[in-house]
Amino acid sequence: MGLVALQGCSGDSYPQSAMHPSSDFATRLDDLFDQIFWWAVGVFVVVEAVLIYVIVRFRERPGGPRPQEIHGHVLMEIGWTLAPALILVAIAIPTIQTIFVVDRPPTDENALVVEAIGRQWWWEFRYPELGIVTANEAHIPVGRTIDLRLRSADVLHSFWVPKLGGKRDLVPGRENQLWFTADSAGVYWGQCAEYCGTAHAWMGMRVIADEPADFEAWVASEGADAVALTQPAERAGQAVFMSNACVSCHRIQGTAAVGVFGPDLTHFGSRLTLGAGVLENTEANLIRWIDSTQHVKPGNLMPEVQLSDQQVAQLAAYLRALR
Amino acid sequence: MADASVTTVEGAVEHHAHEHHGPQGILKYIWSTDHKIIAMQYLFTGLFMGLVGGLMAYVFRMQLAFPGISVPGFGVVSPHEYNALVTNHGSIMIFWVAMPVLIAAFGNFLIPLMVGADDMVFPKINRLSYQVFFVSAVLILASLFVEGGGFGGAWTAYPPLSAQGDYNLSSLGATLWLIAVALEFIAFLLGGINFITTMMNSRAPGMKAYDIPLVCWMIVIASILFMLSVGPLIAGAIMLLFDQTIGTGFFDPARGGDPILWQHLFWFFGHPEVYVVLLPALGITIDIVATFSRKKVFGYKIMLYTVVATGVLSFFVWAHHQFIAGIDPRMANVFMVTTLLISVPIAELCFVVIATLYGGSITLNTPMLWALAFMAEFLLGGVTGIFLGATGADIYLHDTYFVLAHFHYTFFPIAIIGTFAALTYWFPKMFGRMMNDTLGKIHFWGTIIPFNFIFIPLFVLGLGGQHRRIYDFQNFPELAAMQPFRVFATMSLIVMLLFQLVFFYNFIQSLRKGPKAERNPWKANTLEWTTESPPPHGNWPPDQLPRVYRGPYEYAHPDREEDYWPQNLPA
Numbered sequence: 001m002g003l004v005a006l007q008g009c010s011g012d013s014y015p016q017s018a019m020h021p022s023s024d025f026a027t028r029l030d031d032l033f034d035q036i037f038w039w040a041v042g043v044f045v046v047v048e049a050v051l052i053y054v055i056v057r058f059r060e061r062p063g064g065p066r067p068q069e070i071h072g073h074v075l076m077e078i079g080w081t082l083a084p085a086l087i088l089v090a091i092a093i094p095t096i097q098t099i100f101v102v103d104r105p106p107t108d109e110n111a112l113v114v115e116a117i118g119r120q121w122w123w124e125f126r127y128p129e130l131g132i133v134t135a136n137e138a139h140i141p142v143g144r145t146i147d148l149r150l151r152s153a154d155v156l157h158s159f160w161v162p163k164l165g166g167k168r169d170l171v172p173g174r175e176n177q178l179w180f181t182a183d184s185a186g187v188y189w190g191q192c193a194e195y196c197g198t199a200h201a202w203m204g205m206r207v208i209a210d211e212p213a214d215f216e217a218w219v220a221s222e223g224a225d226a227v228a229l230t231q232p233a234e235r236a237g238q239a240v241f242m243s244n245a246c247v248s249c250h251r252i253q254g255t256a257a258v259g260v261f262g263p264d265l266t267h268f269g270s271r272l273t274l275g276a277g278v279l280e281n282t283e284a285n286l287i288r289w290i291d292s293t294q295h296v297k298p299g300n301l302m303p304e305v306q307l308s309d310q311q312v313a314q315l316a317a318y319l320r321a322l323r
Numbered sequence: 324m325a326d327a328s329v330t331t332v333e334g335a336v337e338h339h340a341h342e343h344h345g346p347q348g349i350l351k352y353i354w355s356t357d358h359k360i361i362a363m364q365y366l367f368t369g370l371f372m373g374l375v376g377g378l379m380a381y382v383f384r385m386q387l388a389f390p391g392i393s394v395p396g397f398g399v400v401s402p403h404e405y406n407a408l409v410t411n412h413g414s415i416m417i418f419w420v421a422m423p424v425l426i427a428a429f430g431n432f433l434i435p436l437m438v439g440a441d442d443m444v445f446p447k448i449n450r451l452s453y454q455v456f457f458v459s460a461v462l463i464l465a466s467l468f469v470e471g472g473g474f475g476g477a478w479t480a481y482p483p484l485s486a487q488g489d490y491n492l493s494s495l496g497a498t499l500w501l502i503a504v505a506l507e508f509i510a511f512l513l514g515g516i517n518f519i520t521t522m523m524n525s526r527a528p529g530m531k532a533y534d535i536p537l538v539c540w541m542i543v544i545a546s547i548l549f550m551l552s553v554g555p556l557i558a559g560a561i562m563l564l565f566d567q568t569i570g571t572g573f574f575d576p577a578r579g580g581d582p583i584l585w586q587h588l589f590w591f592f593g594h595p596e597v598y599v600v601l602l603p604a605l606g607i608t609i610d611i612v613a614t615f616s617r618k619k620v621f622g623y624k625i626m627l628y629t630v631v632a633t634g635v636l637s638f639f640v641w642a643h644h645q646f647i648a649g650i651d652p653r654m655a656n657v658f659m660v661t662t663l664l665i666s667v668p669i670a671e672l673c674f675v676v677i678a679t680l681y682g683g684s685i686t687l688n689t690p691m692l693w694a695l696a697f698m699a700e701f702l703l704g705g706v707t708g709i710f711l712g713a714t715g716a717d718i719y720l721h722d723t724y725f726v727l728a729h730f731h732y733t734f735f736p737i738a739i740i741g742t743f744a745a746l747t748y749w750f751p752k753m754f755g756r757m758m759n760d761t762l763g764k765i766h767f768w769g770t771i772i773p774f775n776f777i778f779i780p781l782f783v784l785g786l787g788g789q790h791r792r793i794y795d796f797q798n799f800p801e802l803a804a805m806q807p808f809r810v811f812a813t814m815s816l817i818v819m820l821l822f823q824l825v826f827f828y829n830f831i832q833s834l835r836k837g838p839k840a841e842r843n844p845w846k847a848n849t850l851e852w853t854t855e856s857p858p859p860h861g862n863w864p865p866d867q868l869p870r871v872y873r874g875p876y877e878y879a880h881p882d883r884e885e886d887y888w889p890q891n892l893p894a
Contacts (some may be wrong), residue, residue: 029529032715044706051677051699058616060684066886067618067683067879076678077625084670088663093712095655101654116679120490155484156582158647158722164787167647167721169581173482173576176649189801193478193790197490198402202791240507278798298402299492305603 005159007072022188022209025102025165025180032098036091047207054125098150111145114138118150118157118170118192121199121300122263122276132222135145135263137206139222141215142182146180150176155197161190163206169194182209191277198299204277224323225254226266237318240311245303251323286316343677356446357860362432363753366746368460369424372415373739373751375464379412379818383794388806388813390795399870405490405794406475406535413469413478414500417600418507419460421738425603426511426549427456429745431721432753436851437536439527439869439891441861442516442676454512454516459503466499474500477792479589482582487568498567505560508553515546527850527891528873532889536849539877540627541606545599548634559588564868582646586839590641595661596731598637602630604697604741605672611694611748612676616683616880618884621675629675633668640665646717655714662712669705673698684879689763693744696771697736704732709783728778743770743826750833750839755857758837762829769822772820776815780808844885849875853891 016196021027036165055111115126116138121298125138150159152170165180182188210218229235241247242256249262252253257265268274275297290312293302305316352360355797386400393399399775431449443449450639467473471493476485480501489496522543562573563585570576574585613620620626638894640649640660676698685691707729710716720726743766750758788800796802796809843852850871852864863869869891877888 026719029715029719032713033710033719036710036713036716040706044703047673047702048699051680051695051702054677054680055685055687055695056678058683058685061685064684067616067877069619069881070621070682072622072625077622081667081671084667088666088709091709092660093714094664095715099652099655099659102715102718116761155490156481160719160722160790163718167718169648173581173650174583174649184883189799191790191799195406195481195484195722195792197484198406198475198492200406201402201795203801210632243875251685267808280435303747 006292012249022163023165023180023182023184024183024185025178025280026163027183028098032094035094038158038272039087039091043084048232063310071300077187084259096180102179105177106147108145108181111147112141112178113147113148113149114140115151116159116170118152118159118196118203120154120197121190121192121203121297123203123205123261124153130219130223132219133253133264133269135224135265136273137208137271139208139210139215139218141212142185142209143212145181148178148180150178157192157203158194159190160193161188161205163188164190164207164209166190167193169276178179182207185209185214187272193275199297201296202276202300204273204279206272206277208272213250221270222267226252229318231317231321233317234321235312235318237314237316240307242320244305244307246305247282249302265319265322267322269320273320283316284321285319287312290315337441337525349819354450354754356442356450358443358446358449359753359858361449361453362430365456366428368457369399369420369428369742372419373424373461373742376412376415379408380413380816381820383408383412384813384816386419386794387796388810390699390797394623400459400794401534402794403472403475406792407473407496407792408468408476409477409792410477411473411500415463416505416734417478417596417740418504419479419599421734422507422511423456424742424751425600425607425738425745426518426542426545427452427514429538429603429607430514432749433536433606433851434518434521434542435525435852436858436862437539437849437875438522438525439850439863439871440521440525441863441865441868442524444520445517446721449517450515452510452513455506455513459510460505462499464494466503469493469495469499471496477505479593480563481589482566483550485575487565489864491846494567498564500538501560501564501567501653505557505564505582505879508557508560511549512545512553515550518543518546527869527871532872533627534871534874536606536610536880537620537623537626538603538606538610542600543628544630544634545602548595548602549599552592552599552638554589557863558591559585571790574628579883581643586645587641590644592639593644594853595637597636598634598695600737602634602731604737604744605630607741607748608694609676609679609696610678610849611690611744613876613878614748614845615686615688615691616680616695618679618683619874619876619878621681622679623874623876624735626672629668629671633672634664636665636668638663639818643712643714643717643782645712647721652714659714663709666709666712671706673702689758689760689767690744692749692764692767693740696767697740697744698738700732700774701736704729704736707732720785723785724781724791727791728785729780731778731781735778737771742782743767748845749851751844752851752858754834754837755840755855756833756837757844758833759829759838762825762832766822767831768826769825770819773815773822775811777819780812784808799891843889846885848877848887848889850890853889 019032054151117124123136125134150168150170152172153162157170158167164182165178168178173311186209188207189204191206192200247257247259249259250260253266274281274286274289278297289296294304295301327379341687345405360577378460383405385394387407388519432862433749446773474493474496476491476497485497491497519545521540562661566573572580574582638659643662646655711729712724784805787805800861839855842856853869872893873890873892879886880888
């Protein structure tokens with residue numbers, strides 16, 4: 001069946017597929033899935049084959065024998081009750097083991113706490129121990145347990161990075177937890193998996209697993225204030241930013257912009273994507289985003305600010321300089 | 324049995340009153356208290372709503388296959404419209420198609436006829452049930468056209484999204500949706516009273532508990548499950564209505580509420596609801612399988628007790644919908660065990676059907692094909708359910724298209740295959756004419772093959788990481804590569820919808836010109852086949868109500884030359 005075909009597909013063509021796990025968490029789930037898969041295929045094939053055999057074998061034929069009454073068959077009835085029960089026990093045991101392993105708090109005292117806060121329709125990531133606040137792209141170190149604290153600022157969301165971990169819901173008024181350890185460096189795709197309103201389709205994220213040294217470098221730059229500007233266009237863009245509605249929602253550390261409703265933009269220029277994983281972070285895309293955000297991501301809560309083309313270009317230059 | 328005869332006399336009195344003073348002409352079809360007319364009202368309303376739900380699927384599947392195009396007959400689908408379409412497709416197909424057709428239409432038509440009663444015990448409550456249902460259907464359709472558009476908060480209506488207009492952008496649509504759902508529940512509470520009391524009290528003399536056809540038992544057990552489970556959700560719906568309209572905070576953490584509470588109330592009802600619609604479809608299947616394999620149902624009592632066990636267990640599985648909501652793993656494991664446990668009786672039911680077929684003389688006509696397809700397709704729905712019941716695997720399958728494909732492999736066999744099975748089997752009795760079998764078979768294959776071609780690709784997409792309720796997967800470059808699967812599923816849906824024209828043609832042509840049906844065209848044993856086709860008002864002449872001498876499935880009995888033995892024939 002198609003399921004088998006998909007399992008054979010390369011990870012490159014399906015970066016979203018959970019079939020190619022890259023963390024302890026995802027590997028456990030994948031192993032469990034494989035076990036259940038073969039039981040399910042077995043049961044399906046056998047029962048369906050028996051059903052079809054019986055239909056073909058006992059089709060009405062002219063002059064065929066008259067059906068004989070069957071008055072129950074105790075052994076058979078016990079057999080077909082026990083068989084599914086035993087198969088289910090065989091499935092239940094590894095499932096229970098898996099669930100206790102993935103839900104057990106980490107023993108690693110060195111675990112890195114990351115807070116993920118879901119908002120309509122983007123992700124805020126906070127690293128309380130490192131003093132970092134960022135959005136939509138979380139960097140994590142390879143080989144170190146991530147202790148993810150999940151909260152929501154508005155409606156239900158769900159954290160899901162198929163190759164690493166999740167799903168686990170973000171519930172307003174509660175804090176859910178999730179632990180995993182990435183086993184190889186790379187950019188992992190993820191998104192909100194619990195329906196959360198109009199722009200749910202656009203609530204993506206990236207989790208970037210770095211080698212420990214790269215992660216330290218990222219922490220050093222991400223924790224710092226916004227960089228000093230060098231070009232006149234960037235300074236002009238900064239003036240546009242500060243004199244418009246932008247400042248009321250966005251924060252740029254080290255400047256007068258301290259808004260909290262939208263994503264933190266302190267190091268926006270170093271991100272891979274914009275709009276919560278919607279577009280690649282290029283100058284053209286950024287201009288498109290500022291110009292017609294409601295066309296790019298319908299329903300999102302950023303208003304379309306009336307700016308001249310020149311102002312938009314300056315704003316884009318400024319934001320892209322924030323590395 | 325004394326009770327039954329009393330009811331019968333009263334029924335006969337009312338029957339006379341009707342003939343002289345009852346509504347005439349077209350009003351007869353609107354104000355009638357005749358269970359058969361009410362069955363038709365439910366049937367045609369349900370089929371109409373099914374058409375609406377199917378066309379909704381056409382619109383959003385077109386958007387998924389060809390994002391951003393102007394869908395012929397609808398136009399460009401905005402994200403909010405997409406969300407409203409999928410929300411209402413789900414609600415309509417379950418509450419306004421599966422329930423009215425399987426439980427209300429066939430329950431109304433079959434129960435009095437199969438137990439040998441002249442009507443329901445409470446005919447006026449029965450009429451009220453349909454009227455409330457009709458209002459709910461009008462409301463749900465109206466909610467699509469109000470300012471802000473239809474409700475787009477998913478059929479599960481999880482708060483806070485569903486509770487606040489700021490979040491879901493359709494305050495009025497959401498409120499109308501909730502009121503419509505609550506009214507629909509009330510309609511089925513009213514209907515259920517009749518199914519249960521009629522089967523318990525109005526049976527023909529001589530009909531013992533184990534002489535009742537299984538389809539009646541199944542509808543009654545389903546009604547009991549519904550009555551026991553729906554209370555908490557009606558309360559929840561009123562709480563949510565208050566949250567929406569007068570600013571209470573039952574489900575709002577900022578005001579001391581808890582959104583998870585709704586999930587418990589919803590699924591405490593929502594899971595038994597699956598069995599509420601499954602059981603009638605299963606009963607229909609079993610009756611048809613027995614008739615067309617000319618075999619006694621293998622283990623009538625096993626079947627009955629198994630169904631009761633399933634019903635009881637279905638109250639203890641609800642939290643498997645919440646495995647990823649952050650519930651304690653110990654609690655998750657309890658619900659996982661109950662969920663896996665419920666597949667044992669379901670497997671048993673499947674084996675009983677196979678054992679009934681075994682050694683029979685199987686006629687593959689249209690109703691039988693539908694009944695067999697129900698088993699063959701539901702099996703895949705059952706097997707894929709194991710992945711979701713197993714907490715660990717559910718973590719990554721939850722909210723993906725794997726779930727979507729899984730429950731369509733259960734609900735499609737129930738709501739669509741079950742309906743066509745029943746409709747083609749009882750058509751001669753309902754309308755007094757035979758349907759064309761060749762056209763029926765064309766329609767069967769034209770529905771079943773595309774059905775599999777729609778949903779098997781969706782299993783693959785789900786495993787590839789495609790998550791639910793996304794109006795345009797081009798937003799996710801990582802999922803865009805799987806577009807051919809989406810196009811294929813959509814094309815299959817269009818083919819399937821087109822084949823429904825064959826059914827409508829066959830239905831209307833057979834109504835007008837089909838050969839007249841005799842009383843018992845399938846040579847079946849149950850009581851409805853002993854009266855005229857269609858049955859007159861009162862079902863049998865008042866002095867000729869049937870008497871029952873044996874069980875409903877005495878086919879190919881060794882003591883009898885004919886291969887069937889109607890329940891009402893004296894030995």
